[in-house]
Amino acid sequence: MEERVTKDKTVPNPTVGAAGEQSLCNKHNEIIADLEAISMTELYEKVYPPKFPVVDGFLNCGAYLFVGAPKVGKSFFMAQLAYHVSMGIPLWDYPVRQGAVLYLALEDDYARLQQRLSRMFDVESSDHFYMATKAKTLNEGLDSQLEEFVRMHPDARLIIIDTLQKVREAGGEHYSYSNDYEIVTRLKEFSDRHNICLLIVHHTRKMESQDSFDMISGTNGLLGAADGAFIMQKKKRTDSTAVMDIVGRDQQDQELTLEFDRERCVWEKTKAETENISSPPDPLLEKISEFMNQHREVWTGSASELLQLLPDTTVRANVLTRKLNVKAGSLYKDYGILYEPKQRTPEKKEFTLTLTDSEATTANEDDEN
Numbered sequence: 001m002e003e004r005v006t007k008d009k010t011v012p013n014p015t016v017g018a019a020g021e022q023s024l025c026n027k028h029n030e031i032i033a034d035l036e037a038i039s040m041t042e043l044y045e046k047v048y049p050p051k052f053p054v055v056d057g058f059l060n061c062g063a064y065l066f067v068g069a070p071k072v073g074k075s076f077f078m079a080q081l082a083y084h085v086s087m088g089i090p091l092w093d094y095p096v097r098q099g100a101v102l103y104l105a106l107e108d109d110y111a112r113l114q115q116r117l118s119r120m121f122d123v124e125s126s127d128h129f130y131m132a133t134k135a136k137t138l139n140e141g142l143d144s145q146l147e148e149f150v151r152m153h154p155d156a157r158l159i160i161i162d163t164l165q166k167v168r169e170a171g172g173e174h175y176s177y178s179n180d181y182e183i184v185t186r187l188k189e190f191s192d193r194h195n196i197c198l199l200i201v202h203h204t205r206k207m208e209s210q211d212s213f214d215m216i217s218g219t220n221g222l223l224g225a226a227d228g229a230f231i232m233q234k235k236k237r238t239d240s241t242a243v244m245d246i247v248g249r250d251q252q253d254q255e256l257t258l259e260f261d262r263e264r265c266v267w268e269k270t271k272a273e274t275e276n277i278s279s280p281p282d283p284l285l286e287k288i289s290e291f292m293n294q295h296r297e298v299w300t301g302s303a304s305e306l307l308q309l310l311p312d313t314t315v316r317a318n319v320l321t322r323k324l325n326v327k328a329g330s331l332y333k334d335y336g337i338l339y340e341p342k343q344r345t346p347e348k349k350e351f352t353l354t355l356t357d358s359e360a361t362t363a364n365e366d367d368e369n
Contacts, residue, residue, distance in 0.1 A: 044322045044325055044326060045322075045325060046325065047324075047325045047328050047339070047341055048328070048329070049328075049329075050328060050329035050332045050333055051195060051250075051329070052097060052333070053097070053251075054085060054096070054097055054099075054157055054158055054196075054197045055081075055084075055085070055091050055094045055095070055096050055097075056094050056095040056096075056097075057094050057251075057252075057274075058091065058094045058246075058254075059081075059158075059197055059199075060197065060227070060228075060248065060250055060251055061191065061192075061195050061196055061197050062188065062191055062192070062197060062198070062226075062227030062228070062248075062249075062250070063184060063187045063188035063190075063191045063198045063200065063225075063226050063227055064197065064198070064199050064200065064226055064227055064228045064229060064230065064248070065164075065184075065200050065202050065216065065222060065223065065226050065228075065229040065230065066078070066199050066200065066201050066202070066229070066230045066232070067201075067202045067203065067204055067216050067229060067230065067231050067232070068203070068204060068231065068232035068233065069203065069204050069233070069234075069237075070203060071237055072232055072233065072234055072237070072242065073232065073234075073242060073260055073267065074162070074201055074232060075105070075107075075108070075116070075162065076116070076120070076260070076265055076266070076267065077232070077267050078103065078105075078160050078162055078199070078201065079103070079113075079116060079117060079120060080120065080266050080267060081158070081160075081199075082101045082103045082129055082131075082158065082160060083117075083120070083121060083126060083129055084096050085097075085098065085099060085101050085157055085158045086098070086099070086100065086101045086126040086127075086128040086129035087126050087128070087129075092268070092269040093269075097157060098128070098155075098157070099128070099155045099156060099157025099158065099196075100128045100130065100153040100155050100156045100157065101128060101129050101130065101156075101157065101158045101159070101160070102130045102131070102132070102146075102149050102153075102156065102158075102159045102160070103129070103130070103131040103132075103160045103162070104131075104132055104133075104135050104159070104160060104161050104162060104166075104167075105131055105132070105133055105162050106133060106134065106135060106161070106162060106163060106166035106167070107162060107163060107166065108133055108162075109133055110131075110133060113131060113133070116265070119264075119265045120264065120265045120266055128153075128155070130149070130153070135161075135166075135167065136167075137166075137167050137168060137169050138167050138168070138169075138183060138186060138187075139169045140169075142167050143186070143190060146159060146190060147190075150194050150196070156194070156196055157196055157197065158196065158197045158198075158199065159191075159196060159197070159198050159199070160199045160201065161187075161198070161199070161200050161201060162201040163200075163201045163202060163203065164183075164200050164201065164202045164222075165202075165203075168183065176221075177220065177221040177224075178221065179221070180220075180221030180222045180225070181221035181222075181224055181225045182221075182225075183225075184200070184221070184222055184225035184226050185225045187200060188225060188226065188227065200226070202216065202222070204216060204231070204233075216229065216231070227248055227249050227250070228246070228247050228248025228249060228250075228251065229246075229247055229248075230244055230245070230246050231244065231245040231246075232244050232258075233245075240259060240260040240262065241257065241258070241259055241260075241270075242257075242258045242260070242267070243255060243256070243257055243258070244256040244257075244258055252274050252275045253274075253275040254272060254273065254274045254275070255272075255273045256269055256271070256272050256273075257269070257270050257271035257272075258270065282327065282330070284310075284313065284315065284320070284323055285327060285330065285331055285334070285335060287310045287311070287313060288306075288310065288331070288335070288337065288353070289335040289337060291309060291310060292335075292337055292353060292355045293355065295309075296353070296355065297354070297355045298352065298353070298354050298355070299352070299353045300342070300350055300351070300352045300353075301350055301351075302317070302348045302349060302350050302351075303317035303318070303320040303321045303324075303349070303351075304317040304348075306320065306353075307320060321349070321351075324339050324351065325341075332356070336355060336356050337353055337354065337355055337356070338352075338353070338354040338356050339351060339352075339353055340352045340353075340354070
């Protein structure tokens with residue numbers, strides 16, 4: 001009888017366990033079902049629109065930290081950058097794409113902004129340069145305020161938050177890696193959604209370091225979530241010379257030497273050291289560019305039809321299509337050719353190539369001349 005009880009007690013346990021495992025499997029299946037995964041083949045079938053920098057060779061779309069010690073000259077540079085982008089005026093020798101700018105100067109008031117801007121630009125003004133001295137924190141609704149600005153200004157290209165600490169919740173001086181990562185991730189998601197640049201001004205820590213990026217106040221979560229960072233430093237606070245180190249996911253590492261013009265209150269670039277990571281020309285894109293520049297402003301057809309027009313090209317039609325899908329951004333930025341796939345028909349899959357008057361084309365022609 002005792003043995004029977006033992007069996008009765010032990011037999012149901014695997015049954016319960018099996019049911020539990022089945023339940024867990026169901027949960028996992030639901031999670032997997034909600035996961036959006038695509039194959040490598042499907043990835044190459046997609047065409048993603050090219051993203052253009054706000055300031056060529058200097059500032060891209062995305063979420064970036066701009067870090068420096070207090071009184072190093074960050075606010076003057078933020079105003080200078082905002083004005084140039086809003087006016088479409090080159091910043092030093094860097095071309096600028098014009099667009100609306102929102103400058104959240106959360107450590108200033110309007111009287112101080114008026115004096116600073118008039119010292120920098122006299123009474124020259126920009127209708128596309130907007131500023132505010134108060135905003136909600138992220139937890140209180142900053143996202144909605146930024147969404148509303150972009151809705152009202154669809155040409156928005158740059159938003160500056162000065163400073164990060166002002167949009168954190170009150171009492172949040174001490175943050176963990178996950179907290180830091182989360183706050184920048186939220187801002188990055190906003191910038192990615194609207195294809196704009198969001199520049200987040202922040203302070204350095206007092207502790208010295210051989211790596212300037214280790215001086216960012218807070219944890220590595222800030223830089224880990226951001227698309228890149230600018231570090232502005234002086235040897236002494238009274239110096240008029242500063243060094244700006246720049247790193248980013250989609251741009252070359254740079255070190256700029258800047259000189260502050262005390263009369264005009266603007267920063268001038270005196271030296272630039274740039275990591276050379278330029279890619280060699282793509283032979284296939286070179287042939288397409290040559291064909292378009294010699295024969296067509298607009299061409300529509302299939303990959304097989306285009307291959308017949310490109311001399312000494314041995315790639316297969318499906319390889320050409322994938323190449324165009326993957327290199328659509330480079331084709332436009334480097335050669336001024338817009339690639340647009342058309343709706344597939346039962347007979348064939350067509351696309352259109354359009355030779356545009358892009359800035360990239362003009363720049364390439366200037367280099368050749």
